[in-house]
Every structure is written in structure tokens, then in C-alpha cells.
Amino acid sequence: MKFKPKQLDEDINVNVSRGSPLKEFFKLLAWVVGSLILLYLLLGLVVTWMAPHISPKVEKAIGRLFANFLCTSENEKKSAELQTIIDEFRPFFTPGDRRLTYRVCVDSGKQVNAIAVPGGMMVVFSGLLDKVEERNEIAFVLAHELGHYHHRHHLKSLGRGLVALVLSIAITGENSSATNFVFNSINQLEMKFSRNQEKAADLYAIDLLKKCYGNIDGALSFMEKMIINETRGKFLYYFASHPHPKYRLEYIKETLPKGYL
Amino acid sequence: MGVLIYIIGFFLLLIIGYVAGTVNEKNHYKSIINRERKTLELPVINIKKTEYALDPKRKIESAQLVSGSVVVSLDYFKMISASLRGLVGGNVRSYETLIDRGRREAILRMKEVAGSPDIIMNLRVETSSIGRTSSGFGGGSVEVLAYGTAVKYRY
Numbered sequence: 161m162k163f164k165p166k167q168l169d170e171d172i173n174v175n176v177s178r179g180s181p182l183k184e185f186f187k188l189l190a191w192v193v194g195s196l197i198l199l200y201l202l203l204g205l206v207v208t209w210m211a212p213h214i215s216p217k218v219e220k221a222i223g224r225l226f227a228n229f230l231c232t233s234e235n236e237k238k239s240a241e242l243q244t245i246i247d248e249f250r251p252f253f254t255p256g257d258r259r260l261t262y263r264v265c266v267d268s269g270k271q272v273n274a275i276a277v278p279g280g281m282m283v284v285f286s287g288l289l290d291k292v293e294e295r296n297e298i299a300f301v302l303a304h305e306l307g308h309y310h311h312r313h314h315l316k317s318l319g320r321g322l323v324a325l326v327l328s329i330a331i332t333g334e335n336s337s338a339t340n341f342v343f344n345s346i347n348q349l350e351m352k353f354s355r356n357q358e359k360a361a362d363l364y365a366i367d368l369l370k371k372c373y374g375n376i377d378g379a380l381s382f383m384e385k386m387i388i389n390e391t392r393g394k395f396l397y398y399f400a401s402h403p404h405p406k407y408r409l410e411y412i413k414e415t416l417p418k419g420y421l
Numbered sequence: 422m423g424v425l426i427y428i429i430g431f432f433l434l435l436i437i438g439y440v441a442g443t444v445n446e447k448n449h450y451k452s453i454i455n456r457e458r459k460t461l462e463l464p465v466i467n468i469k470k471t472e473y474a475l476d477p478k479r480k481i482e483s484a485q486l487v488s489g490s491v492v493v494s495l496d497y498f499k500m501i502s503a504s505l506r507g508l509v510g511g512n513v514r515s516y517e518t519l520i521d522r523g524r525r526e527a528i529l530r531m532k533e534v535a536g537s538p539d540i541i542m543n544l545r546v547e548t549s550s551i552g553r554t555s556s557g558f559g560g561g562s563v564e565v566l567a568y569g570t571a572v573k574y575r576y
Contacts, residue, residue, distance in 0.1 A: 163464045163540075165461040165462055165464070168454065168457060168458065168461070170454050173521065175517060175520070175521040176514065176517045176518050176521055177512040177514045177517055179514065181439075181443075181498075181499070181502065181514060181515065182439070184502065184514055185498070185501070185502045185505070188502065188505035188506060188508075188509065189505060191505075191509055192505050192508055192509065331508070337427075
């Protein structure tokens with residue numbers, strides 16, 4: 161039998177699937193990204209539905225996880241001072257508000273911010289207290305954070321971040337750079353709430369101040385101070401995690417009866 | 422800012438990987454096809470029984486083990502593409518071209534090192550991956566080894 165070499169067909173390679181690698185890549189990317197977005201949105205809806213049903217016991221347990229690395233250098237004297245404001249608000253809490261025990265912890269950090277941590281701990285940084293001198297202005301800040309608790313914003317926002325983290329761990333693994341990136345993002349406990357959530361917290365705060373003190377002077381002076389200082393950049397950090405103070409002042413004023421100002 | 426740099430870096434690597442990888446692959450296939458054409462007359466079979474592989478009428482002058490190997494790597498673009506494919510399933514085209522090129526190159530190198538035998542019989546091809554990460558989708562290098570017995574007849 162004489163050997164007859166087979167002529168090679170250079171156009172057909174049966175070992176390689178047909179099609180363009182670039183088209184295949186974009187098709188796969190669209191599938192995967194689309195599925196992840198859909199899953200994330202669906203789980204976000206589930207979490208939003210679940211947040212009001214999370215028991216205070218579970219919420220406190222979640223809070224304890226964060227309490228370990230928040231408010232590590234407490235100014236106890238200042239914390240006690242601000243706690244008295246919460247005590248003044250307490251008679252005006254709704255039954256839902258009473259499910260948690262609220263504790264104010266003033267941290268010596270220089271950030272101009274306040275955080276509502278799941279479980280009822282409110283962390284107020286000294287940096288914010290340095291800018292806000294009047295007691296009724298501090299009262300507005302605390303009432304605003306209580307507004308987030310009232311609407312369960314802190315749980316809803318944390319829940320979405322946890323969903324992203326769980327997805328990342330399931331797909332890329334616990335030690336992947338993608339997982340680290342997601343964890344660092346949700347670990348920013350400034351809790352970047354949506355505009356609507358911030359508005360709802362402001363309106364709750366206004367209502368609480370009206371009931372407790374009969375006026376909202378603290379809120380108005382706080383907002384006006386923020387507007388003035390924002391142009392100078394002093395409140396830039398706090399401003400970045402909340403809507404523009406002019407916008408906030410507008411909808412606060414909308415809630416006031418005619419002739420109030 | 423760090424996130425932005427990370428994302429830009431990722432897409433830059435993708436683009437570099439795609440362009441360099443595509444050029445590399447095209448050139449490699451060109452070279453493979455050229456050399457296959459030149460060595461077409463040398464039969465390479467995987468039959469191991471001499472009564473089927475060799476001409477019984479001819480005397481054997483020499484028979485020796487010959488081998489050729491190559492390590493081929495994926496580019497970054499193909500690696501990401503393969504990772505995405507790993508999520509949804511189906512043909513992993515990136516690895517198909519890698520393995521195909523690897524096998525053909527290894528066989529060609531085996532033929533080149535064999536010199537001018539009359540036939541290479543009992544061909545075996547072995548593949549192993551190199552530098553895989555714990556996730557299973559990283560690394561992307563493959564070593565292909567082709568070996569057989571090169572037989573030269575006396576006349």
C-alpha cells in the first residue's frame with residue numbers, strides 16, 4: 161500500500177468552533193452581566209421586602225458585627241450629652257421606632273459625618289460636632305439618623321451590598337480581587353442612601369423636631385450653615401453623601417405651614 | 422479613583438491581549454500550515470503493531486524514539502473569554518485554538534527532530550496544563566508533547 165499524503169484543506173479546521181472570538185466574547189459578557197444585574201435587582205427587591213420583617217434581635221446581631229470596628233475611640237462625655245437628646249425624642253417615637261434601643265457614640269474621628277448602624281447605634285464623628293455648634297442643630301442630625309431607622313434604610317442599603325458580596329464570593333471566590341473590591345465598597349459605612357431615602361429621613365426629622373420642640377429652627381440653621389460652608393468646601397465630605405443642601409432646604413420649607421418663616 | 426484605574430487597566434489588558442493574541446495566532450497558524458505542507462510526505466501514524474504499520478518486505482535500518490514539545494499560552498482576552506464560557510457552558514473556542522496549535526506544533530517539531538525517516542509510527546500526544554490558579558480558570562498555558570518511533574528502512 162503506497163502512502164498518499166492527504167491534501168490539507170486550510171480553510172476548514174474541524175478542531176476549532178466557527179465564529180468570531182470577539183463576537184463570542186461580547187455575547188458571553190452580555191449574558192453574564194445581564195444575568196448578574198437581573199439577579200442583583202431581584203435579590204434587591206427581596207431584601208427590600210425582607211428589611212421591615214427583620215427582627216430587632218437579628219438587627220442587633222448584625223450591628224454587633226460592625227460595632228467592633230466602629231466608634232473605636234469614643235468621647236464618652238459627648239456621647240452622654242447627645243444621648244439626652246435621644247431621651248427627649250423618646251416620648252414621640254412611633255411603636256415601630258421603639259423596637260430598638262438607640263445609643264449615641266461620639267467618635268473622636270475628624271470625619272464630618274454621622275452613621276446609623278444596624279441595631280441602634282448612631283456614630284457621630286467629632287468632625288461633624290466641630291462644625292455644628294448649636295444643640296438644636298445636633299438634634300436635627302440625630303433626628304435625621306432616626307429617620308433612617310424609622311424607614312429601615314440602613315438595613316435595605318446594607319442588604320443590597322451583602323447581596324453583591326454573596327454573588328461575588330459565589331462566582332469569583334472569597335479571596336478574589338473582585339470580592340475584595342465589593343467588600344471594600346460596601347464597607348463604606350457612610351451608607352450612601354438614595355435621594356428619596358435622604359428626603360424621607362429629613363421629613364421624619366422635621367416632624368420629630370416639631371413634635372418635640374415645637375419648632376424646626378435647628379434644621380433650618382443647619383441647612384443654611386451647610387449651604388454657606390459648602391461653597392468654602394468645609395462640608396464637602398458630608399455633602400457628598402447627601403443631596404445638595406439647597407435642595408434639602410427647599411423640600412423642608414415645602415412642609416412648613418404658610419407664614420411659619 | 423482606584424476603581425477607575427482598575428477598570429481602565431482591565432480593559433487595556435483585554436485590548437492588548439486581543440490584538441497581540443490574534444496577530445500571534447494568525448502568524449503561528451501560517452507557520453504551521455507552511456511546515457505541514459513541507460513535511461506532508463512523511464507519514465505519521467499511531468498504529469503500534471509493526472505488522473500493520475511497517476512494510477514487511479523491507480528491512481529496517483534504524484528505529485528510534487523521537488519527540489517534540491511546545492508550551493503555548495493564552496492571551497489575556499482569551500483567558501477572560503474562557504472564564505465567561507466557564508459560567509454558561511459550551512465550546513471553549515479559546516482553548517480549542519490553543520490545543521489545536523499546540524498539537525500540530527508538537528507533531529511538526531517531532532518531525533523536524535526525526536530527520537528523514539521513512540515513517541513515524543506509534544504516535545502519542547500528551548497534553549498538560551501549566552500554571553493553573555486555584556480558581557481553575559487562570560494560568561492558561563498548555564504543554565503538548567508528541568512522541569513516536571521513527572523508522573528508517575534500509576532500502
